[in-house]
Amino acid sequence: MKIFEQTVEEYRAEINRRLSGLLTKQQPESMYDAGRYVLEAGGKRVRPLLTLFACEAVGGNREDALPAALAVEILHNFTLVHDDIMDASDSRRGRATVHKKWNDNVAILVGDALVAVAYHALLESKNNRQEEITRLFTDGLLEVCEGQTFDMEFEQNDDVTVDKYLLMIEKKTGALLKMSAAIGGVIGNADDAQLEALRQFGTYLGLAFQIQDDLLDVEADAAKIGKPMHNDIKTGKRTYLLLYAYEQAKENQKDVLKKVFDRSVRSKKDIKKVLQVYESTKAAEAARDAVAHYTAKAEECLAKLTELDGGQNLQFFARMLLGRDY
Amino acid sequence: MKIFEQTVEEYRAEINRRLSGLLTKQQPESMYDAGRYVLEAGGKRVRPLLTLFACEAVGGNREDALPAALAVEILHNFTLVHDDIMDASDSRRGRATVHKKWNDNVAILVGDALVAVAYHALLESKNNRQEEITRLFTDGLLEVCEGQTFDMEFEQNDDVTVDKYLLMIEKKTGALLKMSAAIGGVIGNADDAQLEALRQFGTYLGLAFQIQDDLLDVEADAAKIGKPMHNDIKTGKRTYLLLYAYEQAKENQKDVLKKVFDRSVRSKKDIKKVLQVYESTKAAEAARDAVAHYTAKAEECLAKLTELDGGQNLQFFARMLLGRDY
Numbered sequence: 001m002k003i004f005e006q007t008v009e010e011y012r013a014e015i016n017r018r019l020s021g022l023l024t025k026q027q028p029e030s031m032y033d034a035g036r037y038v039l040e041a042g043g044k045r046v047r048p049l050l051t052l053f054a055c056e057a058v059g060g061n062r063e064d065a066l067p068a069a070l071a072v073e074i075l076h077n078f079t080l081v082h083d084d085i086m087d088a089s090d091s092r093r094g095r096a097t098v099h100k101k102w103n104d105n106v107a108i109l110v111g112d113a114l115v116a117v118a119y120h121a122l123l124e125s126k127n128n129r130q131e132e133i134t135r136l137f138t139d140g141l142l143e144v145c146e147g148q149t150f151d152m153e154f155e156q157n158d159d160v161t162v163d164k165y166l167l168m169i170e171k172k173t174g175a176l177l178k179m180s181a182a183i184g185g186v187i188g189n190a191d192d193a194q195l196e197a198l199r200q201f202g203t204y205l206g207l208a209f210q211i212q213d214d215l216l217d218v219e220a221d222a223a224k225i226g227k228p229m230h231n232d233i234k235t236g237k238r239t240y241l242l243l244y245a246y247e248q249a250k251e252n253q254k255d256v257l258k259k260v261f262d263r264s265v266r267s268k269k270d271i272k273k274v275l276q277v278y279e280s281t282k283a284a285e286a287a288r289d290a291v292a293h294y295t296a297k298a299e300e301c302l303a304k305l306t307e308l309d310g311g312q313n314l315q316f317f318a319r320m321l322l323g324r325d326y
Numbered sequence: 327m328k329i330f331e332q333t334v335e336e337y338r339a340e341i342n343r344r345l346s347g348l349l350t351k352q353q354p355e356s357m358y359d360a361g362r363y364v365l366e367a368g369g370k371r372v373r374p375l376l377t378l379f380a381c382e383a384v385g386g387n388r389e390d391a392l393p394a395a396l397a398v399e400i401l402h403n404f405t406l407v408h409d410d411i412m413d414a415s416d417s418r419r420g421r422a423t424v425h426k427k428w429n430d431n432v433a434i435l436v437g438d439a440l441v442a443v444a445y446h447a448l449l450e451s452k453n454n455r456q457e458e459i460t461r462l463f464t465d466g467l468l469e470v471c472e473g474q475t476f477d478m479e480f481e482q483n484d485d486v487t488v489d490k491y492l493l494m495i496e497k498k499t500g501a502l503l504k505m506s507a508a509i510g511g512v513i514g515n516a517d518d519a520q521l522e523a524l525r526q527f528g529t530y531l532g533l534a535f536q537i538q539d540d541l542l543d544v545e546a547d548a549a550k551i552g553k554p555m556h557n558d559i560k561t562g563k564r565t566y567l568l569l570y571a572y573e574q575a576k577e578n579q580k581d582v583l584k585k586v587f588d589r590s591v592r593s594k595k596d597i598k599k600v601l602q603v604y605e606s607t608k609a610a611e612a613a614r615d616a617v618a619h620y621t622a623k624a625e626e627c628l629a630k631l632t633e634l635d636g637g638q639n640l641q642f643f644a645r646m647l648l649g650r651d652y
Contacts (some may be wrong), residue, residue, distance in 0.1 A: 004616055028471075028472055028475040028476045028479055030475060030478075030479060031471065031472060031475040031478070052492055060501075066588065080437075082434055085430075085431075086431045086434060086435075086436065088431075099600060100465075104411075104412075104430075105478050106475070106478070108408055108411065108412060108434060109408075109412075109471050109475045109478070110482045111438075111475055112408060112437075112438075112441075112467075113468055113472070113475075114470045115441055115467065116464050116465075116467040116468035116471065117439070119445075119460070119464040119467070120461075120464055120468070121459065123460060123461055123464065130456070131449065132594055134445070134449060135458055136447055137445075138435060138445040138449065139442075141438075141441065141445070142439055142442035142443065142446070143440040144359065145435050145438045145439040146353075146354055146357060146439070148435055149354040149356060149357040149432070149435045149439075150353075150354045150433070152356075152431050152432070153354055199440050204582070218488065265644040
């Protein structure tokens with residue numbers, strides 16, 4: 001695991017170096033200043049790492065996958081910039097968001113431009129399956145938009161179920177991980193079976209990752225995840241725990257949840273009430289089970305990959321991601 | 327010209343029919359409802375027509391260019407949806423804009439999704455120069471974002487010159503016309519010289535078209551262009567006429583323009599004052615000369631195209647577009 005972590009550090013440094021050197025234009029100023037601000041913000045670089053490891057997992061050369069790895073990270077950053085406008089989020093990774101530091105218009109335009117920058121990066125891939133790659137990338141772009149739209153619709157909808165929630169996060173979080181893994185696979189010249197295994201691996205990893213993110217809101221200490229605890233409850237976010245609890249709750253508990261989440265702001269007392277319903281419906285346990293379920297599914301997919309060395313790195317990667325101890 | 331107009335009607339009907347059948351998904355509802363609303367709004371379909379005629383102009387088959395023609399039109403519609411948010415425009419083509427009928431978030435997401443829908447359409451092109459097409463398309467996407475950013479920056483900037491304005495409209499209007507012509511050319515298997523002629527043709531056409539649009543604000547009757555006269559002055563838009571007038575104006579006239587355009591709203595009296603400065607600086611004549619100049623440049627490019635039949639249709643097309651009598 002030690003060697004693997006060094007590999008991750010090395011790959012991530014390479015990704016960061018290339019992202020930093022990508023936007024060299026000066027004009028229009030607000031666009032390129034904001035674009036550099038976004039791409040140089042750091043972050044875990046989960047998606048490009050997945051592309052690189054997926055390429056290696058099917059026997060490909062990591063170098064060949066680097067342009068596409070940058071492309072998936074840039075596309076991810078486009079989603080963050082636009083999501084932050086929609087969620088009215090003021091900070092990300094400890095810094096002001098683009099729409100806060102500049103304004104909504106700049107954020108809309110920088111997001112749009114990043115889509116183009118991402119496609120440009122993707123076109124730098126050297127391989128003979130470019131059309132397939134462009135298609136996977138475009139599928140991912142459309143799916144992530146659908147996922148965010150579902151997420152927005154859910155905020156105005158009392159009728160959200162765990163099943164609908166799973167469809168939403170499969171698109172919002174799963175789609176880009178699926179795409180990142182699949183594109184890495186294609187560049188490594190994966191056959192159909194390998195490609196399908198990689199796609200599923202990415203999807204399950206995304207589901208596990210997102211539900212774990214929901215779970216951390218009631219479990220982790222603030223320092224570890226970089227955001228205050230119970231923030232999802234405070235901000236009224238629909239999470240796996242909330243929807244599971246609502247489905248399992250007795251009528252009087254449902255009323256409590258409804259009342260609390262219908263408010264525009266939630267107090268400490270409200271949070272306590274919600275946590276009591278989570279406790280009595282065993283929502284955290286259910287979320288933990290779901291994470292374990294999707295993690296196991298993801299690992300099953302890996303077993304199908306033939307190249308053992310690479311497959312092993314993907315397994316390390318999944319564990320690192322879900323352990324979040326880095 | 328009669329036969330040509332029938333051809334245009336036929337091509338446009340085909341484009342509209344295909345656009346109407348494109349989005350069949352139902353969920354997420356707000357995204358696909360709004361997406362259909364946008365694509366079925368009609369409009370002149372200038373860009374896809376240009377793609378089809380450019381393809382034919384180099385001896386290609388129009389059928390081969392249809393998917394790409396849809397793609398350029400969808401991309402254009404993406405820009406309209408996002409621009410309408412930024413400009414806070416409430417209506418377009420006589421109907422409520424997406425952000426007005428739904429909300430800003432839906433408009434951001436539908437715009438984003440339309441980019442993906444456009445790339446999907448582009449990928450349906452059957453030809454052996456797909457990578458080149460994707461690159462041209464992506465160049466166009468980035469340029470149009472840059473153009474809109476310049477336009478936004480200009481609104482907060484007293485330092486805009488005619489030259490800067492020309493760069494802005496070259497990107498904001500010219501880039502998509504250049505791209506539409508070039509992609510049609512590539513699909514028709516244009517050689518380098520033909521392709522360069524088509525690119526330049528599209529660019530010059532875009533410049534002529536935009537400056538004429540500015541000119542129409544002080545000349546046309548409202549019925550003809552579908553918007554009230556002097557609307558650009560009323561809304562404080564930076565146009566060719568304004569920037570030319572400002573450059574040519576005497577100090578006291580500059581003060582008048584500055585004062586009037588610094589206001590948040592402009593009265594009928596203000597409009598009259600601006601028109602007086604336009605009159606005395608001969609701004610309309612200058613705009614008319616610029617339209618003629620870029621139109622002539624565009625026609626020079628056409629002379630370079632070898633296939634006479636197709637080249638002729640492009641010439642008709644340019645005249646129709648700039649005559650706007652259809």
